[in-house]
Amino acid sequence: MSTAENFPAFVNRKSFIELDGRARARSLFDEGTAKELVGPFDRVQSPWLPIQGVAPQADDGCIVIKGKIGGLPAVVVSLEGAFQGGSIGEVSGAKMTAALDLATKDSETGTKTAAVLLLETGGVRLQEANLGLAAIAEVISSILALRRHAPVITVVAGTVGCFGGMSLAAGVSSYVIMTKEARLGLNGPEVIEQESGIDEFDASDRALIWAIHGGEQRVGIGEADELVEDDAGRIASAIRSYVQAGPPSEYRSEQVKLNRDRIATLDMSKQIDPISLRKKWNGNDTTGGAR
Amino acid sequence: MSEHVGLRGRAWFQALTGKNEPLAGDPGSVLASNSLLGNETSLFLCVVPNTESRFPCVRDGQVGLEEAYTLAIRVREVMAEDRDKPKSKKRPIIALVDVKSQAYGRREETAGIFLAAATSADAYASARMAGHPVISLVAGHAFSGGFLTHGYQANRILAFDDAGIVIHAMHKEAAARITRRSVEELERLGHEIAPMSYDVKDYAKLGLLYKLLHVENPLQPTASEVEIVKQGLIGAVQDARSGLTDLSNRLESDAAKQTRKASIAVRAMLEAQWKKS
Numbered sequence: 001m002s003t004a005e006n007f008p009a010f011v012n013r014k015s016f017i018e019l020d021g022r023a024r025a026r027s028l029f030d031e032g033t034a035k036e037l038v039g040p041f042d043r044v045q046s047p048w049l050p051i052q053g054v055a056p057q058a059d060d061g062c063i064v065i066k067g068k069i070g071g072l073p074a075v076v077v078s079l080e081g082a083f084q085g086g087s088i089g090e091v092s093g094a095k096m097t098a099a100l101d102l103a104t105k106d107s108e109t110g111t112k113t114a115a116v117l118l119l120e121t122g123g124v125r126l127q128e129a130n131l132g133l134a135a136i137a138e139v140i141s142s143i144l145a146l147r148r149h150a151p152v153i154t155v156v157a158g159t160v161g162c163f164g165g166m167s168l169a170a171g172v173s174s175y176v177i178m179t180k181e182a183r184l185g186l187n188g189p190e191v192i193e194q195e196s197g198i199d200e201f202d203a204s205d206r207a208l209i210w211a212i213h214g215g216e217q218r219v220g221i222g223e224a225d226e227l228v229e230d231d232a233g234r235i236a237s238a239i240r241s242y243v244q245a246g247p248p249s250e251y252r253s254e255q256v257k258l259n260r261d262r263i264a265t266l267d268m269s270k271q272i273d274p275i276s277l278r279k280k281w282n283g284n285d286t287t288g289g290a291r
Numbered sequence: 292m293s294e295h296v297g298l299r300g301r302a303w304f305q306a307l308t309g310k311n312e313p314l315a316g317d318p319g320s321v322l323a324s325n326s327l328l329g330n331e332t333s334l335f336l337c338v339v340p341n342t343e344s345r346f347p348c349v350r351d352g353q354v355g356l357e358e359a360y361t362l363a364i365r366v367r368e369v370m371a372e373d374r375d376k377p378k379s380k381k382r383p384i385i386a387l388v389d390v391k392s393q394a395y396g397r398r399e400e401t402a403g404i405f406l407a408a409a410t411s412a413d414a415y416a417s418a419r420m421a422g423h424p425v426i427s428l429v430a431g432h433a434f435s436g437g438f439l440t441h442g443y444q445a446n447r448i449l450a451f452d453d454a455g456i457v458i459h460a461m462h463k464e465a466a467a468r469i470t471r472r473s474v475e476e477l478e479r480l481g482h483e484i485a486p487m488s489y490d491v492k493d494y495a496k497l498g499l500l501y502k503l504l505h506v507e508n509p510l511q512p513t514a515s516e517v518e519i520v521k522q523g524l525i526g527a528v529q530d531a532r533s534g535l536t537d538l539s540n541r542l543e544s545d546a547a548k549q550t551r552k553a554s555i556a557v558r559a560m561l562e563a564q565w566k567k568s
Binding site for chain 1: 346348357367395396401403416458466499541554556561
């Protein structure tokens with residue numbers, strides 16, 4: 001009897017979430033095609049952290065790898081959630097924007113180059129405040145410029161989630177892939193609790209957090225495209241099919257009227273029940289995530 | 292914060308357009324008007340507080356779901372109407388910015404405020420890329436996701452040279468808590484480290500601004516100041532039309548060459564390695 005018969009599939013699966021940012025990015029490329037650009041040995045680090053007594057990192061928590069995915073040119077930009085919460089500072093932001101802009105340039109001159117963004121991030125790095133915020137505005141702009149030519153695929157895998165200004169980057173992406181463990185939203189639960197009080201959001205209520213921000217719910221209400229199990233092979237294959245699919249016919253962030261009309265019919269006198277919202281908007285019939 | 296957020300935005304919207312009411316069908320929190328700027332019609336947009344809003348977390352001038360979608364609708368309307376015009380005839384879009392932040396609410400998160408904010412940023416950026424000059428005038432506060440939703444996709448940003456202007460990623464109290472510092476320490480660091488400062492003069496050092504404009508009291512514009520600001524906006528529109536439709540100009544000023552040296556260096560290095568790969 002082989003081990004495959006003795007153990008359920010999940011025992012043999014290779015977790016994507018357990019990989020660090022660099023290994024996640026590497027795992028997506030066709031064998032032998034991946035090349036990291038402005039890697040740690042180039043020692044490009046944040047000029048703002050050391051003067052505040054914060055240890056910088058030689059890649060600023062942003063990994064850029066170029067290569068081929070499913071035979072097609074692609075660049076993967078991966079944010080390392082373990083460094084400063086995956087936050088966007090001047091350097092990490094500039095790396096991301098530059099990679100997107102170069103993909104656009106190549107696409108415009110005939111080499112369509114897709115971008116995959118692995119977003120594990122709380123948004124702006126507060127130690128670089130205004131430069132982080134400006135960088136995010138530029139990232140959004142660069143995604144919009146690229147997505148007309150080639151798909152920009154955002155993956156939110158877990159456990160840091162994708163929050164703050166970078167959630168807008170997910171919002172303007174061509175496709176968004178999430179795992180069940182991942183969360184996506186503008187304001188994290190702690191921020192809401194801090195700003196609007198515990199009655200508005202109890203940040204210790206984990207079931208509530210995943211019912212609102214979790215991958216199942218985001219896919220369930222149609223605000224993300226695909227829910228994928230935390231399995232490196234499955235995530236890579238989902239990405240591959242979106243790279244091959246090319247740009248979608250319509251972008252979620254262009255569906256202004258649909259979304260405004262949806263908001264107009266919501267009863268705001270009380271909190272919204274996430275499950276009822278899923279039924280109402282009926283994006284997908286995923287189950288689970290209920291509380 | 293010595294005054295309510297949004298009052299300056301409203302005052303300038305009124306001064307520049309002569310109007311002070313939302314368009315039919317729009318929420319009370321978004322002012323929009325197609326008004327003359329110099330000799331051409333421009334779309335003016337402003338988010339203002341709405342104490343009556345059915346969304347409790349936007350009543351003090353935050354940008355929420357209705358605000359973001361309404362801004363996107365108005366911008367896309369103008370884009371559609373001007374679609375077949377040459378770039379030199381595409382209507383300027385002027386964002387008057389005085390927003391507290393994005394809405395911090397459970398209702399908003401549940402319904403996907405991230406997507407609403409992205410939809411608005413998309414509309415502004417798409418208008419810019421289509422050739423509309425998109426100009427922001429920061430008249431008061433420009434915070435965080437609120438600014439990303441309304442104003443930060445402009446290809447020229449102007450601000451008043453005034454102590455009441457605050458452009459930042461997070462308000463002082465929260466930023467202090469999250470970075471485990473006192474507000475005093477944060478203020479001291481802000482004076483030494485330009486990107487952390489809450490002062491608009493330090494913001495100007497980042498090279499992201501097209502111009503600072505001076506008015507005596509931004510809450511009460513005088514006729515001559517309105518004229519100066521109009522000229523400033525017209526100049527920005529002309530400058531935007533003569534340049535590229537992306538945001539590359541934000542790295543080209545002398546200030547950017549100083550303060551955003553690392554951004555410029557990273558871009559050059561990545562480009563060199565990209566070509567070789």
